[in-house]
Amino acid sequence: MLAKIEELLEQAKLAIDSATSVEVLYEAKVKFLGKQGSFSHLLKEMGKLTPDDRKTIGKRANEVRDILEGKYAVRENLLKDQELNSQLEAQKIDVTLPGVAPERGVLHPLWRVTKEMCEIFSRLGFSVRTGPHIEKDFYNFDALNIPPDHASRDLQDTFYINDGVDRKPGDFSPWLLRTHTSPVQIRSMLTEKPPLRIVSPGGVYRSDSDMSHAPHFHQVEGLLIDQDVSMADLKGTLGFFAREFFGSEVEVRLRPSYFPFVEPGAELDASCPFCKSKGCGMCKGSGWIELGGCGMVHPLVFKQVEMEYPKWNGFAFGMGVDRMAVVKYGVSHIGLLTENDLRFLGQFRP
Numbered sequence: 519m520l521a522k523i524e525e526l527l528e529q530a531k532l533a534i535d536s537a538t539s540v541e542v543l544y545e546a547k548v549k550f551l552g553k554q555g556s557f558s559h560l561l562k563e564m565g566k567l568t569p570d571d572r573k574t575i576g577k578r579a580n581e582v583r584d585i586l587e588g589k590y591a592v593r594e595n596l597l598k599d600q601e602l603n604s605q606l607e608a609q610k611i612d613v614t615l616p617g618v619a620p621e622r623g624v625l626h627p628l629w630r631v632t633k634e635m636c637e638i639f640s641r642l643g644f645s646v647r648t649g650p651h652i653e654k655d656f657y658n659f660d661a662l663n664i665p666p667d668h669a670s671r672d673l674q675d676t677f678y679i680n681d682g683v684d685r686k687p688g689d690f691s692p693w694l695l696r697t698h699t700s701p702v703q704i705r706s707m708l709t710e711k712p713p714l715r716i717v718s719p720g721g722v723y724r725s726d727s728d729m730s731h732a733p734h735f736h737q738v739e740g741l742l743i744d745q746d747v748s749m750a751d752l753k754g755t756l757g758f759f760a761r762e763f764f765g766s767e768v769e770v771r772l773r774p775s776y777f778p779f780v781e782p783g784a785e786l787d788a789s790c791p792f793c794k795s796k797g798c799g800m801c802k803g804s805g806w807i808e809l810g811g812c813g814m815v816h817p818l819v820f821k822q823v824e825m826e827y828p829k830w831n832g833f834a835f836g837m838g839v840d841r842m843a844v845v846k847y848g849v850s851h852i853g854l855l856t857e858n859d860l861r862f863l864g865q866f867r868p
């Protein structure tokens with residue numbers, strides 16, 4: 519029996535020493551020292567022994583159990599330390615590695631251009647005014663000398679807002695999405711005292727959509743009301759703007775044109791900043807790029823807002839922000855500006 523105890527001791531020592539994890543070690547403990555373990559089975563047979571043998575063997579059995587429990591405790595601590603170390607190793611942070619840079623947002627090119635345009639005009643004493651996107655037809659049309667039978671009032675051109683009132687066919691609701699930011703100028707002329715120098719940036723809406731037109735686009739319009747204002751003042755102001763915006767070599771020209779709210783009216787062109795007026799794809803070979811419309815404020819507009827004319831007179835101009843962004847950044851297709859493609863927008867990092 520003593521020999522059996524020694525044999526079990528050797529087997530248990532080997533099992534404990536070779537255990538590579540706390541779980542395997544615990545299994546070994548259960549196998550040898552547990553209630554149903556080999557050692558317990560052996561001790562149950564002690565009853566068959568003579569009292570002398572029982573004394574000798576019992577003493578050795580206690581020694582062996584103490585040896586094994588001691589070994590178990592030592593091995594358990596070692597394995598627990600190893601497991602903790604390998605967990606810490608896995609979580610170790612190498613502070614010398616380069617960090618992960620957070621994504622930085624950028625201003626949308628349309629907003630960037632709007633801001634820059636307003637900043638340039640602010641250097642000439644213009645201040646910014648904004649107004650509602652849902653307007654009444656008086657501010658959007660009547661006050662701007664656009665009579666009820668004018669083509670731009672057609673359903674094809676304007677988004678009317680349903681106000682729930684039953685009307686005869688052909689009669690429209692007086693509420694609409696503004697087709698230009700000019701109603702802001704009317705609101706200023708009605709509520710502020712001249713002289714006035716204002717720019718009105720913002721979104722506008724027209725009921726057409728094709729390759730070169732979007733139903734929603736953006737404008738910056740300007741209005742100057744003072745005494746003895748002339749076309750020369752208008753051209754000087756817009757020339758200053760174009761040189762600040764595109765570069766000092768750019769020139770502007772005015773071509774006679776018609777807008778109901780100005781007289782005389784003109785189209786504003788700038789010499790092409792891409793080809794220096796030699797002709798290229800951006801200016802369609804003409805050397806000139808169309809920026810917008812302008813002119814001297816029509817006497818009938820002064821009448822609508824009850825401002826004394828010709829004691830006060832002035833000029834107005836309007837430019838499309840989308841168009842300005844296309845020319846400024848050489849964007850190949852105007853639709854890119856509103857597609858929200860991050861590969862495109864990400865190029866506008868300062």
Ligand SMILES: [Zn+2]
Nearest residue numbers: 790793798801
């Ligand atoms: Zn060109």
